Each structure stands twice: as structure tokens, then as C-alpha cells.
Amino acid sequence: MMEALCTSPLPVDPAVELEPATTTAELPLCNPQPHPLVFTDRQFVVTGKFAYGTRVAVFSAIQALGGIPADAAPSRTTNYVVIGAFGSQDWASTSQGRKIEKALQLRAQGADL
DSSP states (O other): OOOHHHHSEEEEEEEEOOSSSSEEGGGOOOOOOOOSOOOOTOOOEEEEEETTHHHHHHHHHHHHHEEEEEOOOOOOOEEEEOOSSSEEEGGGGGGHHHHHHHHHHHHHTTTOO
């Protein structure tokens, strides 16, 4: 989740309509989360819906911390996949699920993701 990627709490955009959904805790995440989280010159693939705000806001936050945001599928050059805080139980059958599946495949092949 974007909120988990930053060391300081991020504001929630009140304009974002939140639908009932499960949290990303039910998704295949790294546990424990990477620490310290390095942003400078690291590629972040973004997927899902964010409490932080719009995708543009998420990209701007990543860039402000020195990271390189991407909307494409993860690849071997991807360092992090950022999953929005509002995930769905049906993540595997959505377009966001394709990015997550690709990240899992890359990790299984030895990628440091």
C-alpha cells in the first residue's frame, strides 16, 4: 500500500469515494515489508485504488521521494509493486491482478521484487 511505503503518514483524499472492499492484507505481500524502503532511482509499478488520492497524486508522491513511478506491468527492472489500499477479493480476475500475478512470477524466478 502507498501508506506503507512512506515513513510519515500520508493524508487521505476526502474526494476519493471509498467502496466496501477488503484491504491489501489479503493479497500476496512481502512480510515483513521492505525496510528501509529506498525510493531514489527505484522503479515503482502502481496498481489499484488508493486512499492517498488519484493515480497522479500517487505518482507525484513517488517522484517527490526520488522514485520512478510506472503504470506498466512489472518487469525485471521493477523494484516495488505498490498496491492500492482498497484491494478486492477478486484481485486475480481484475486488470490490477495481472500486475500482481506478473510480480509473483518474477519473484518466483528470482527477481528482487
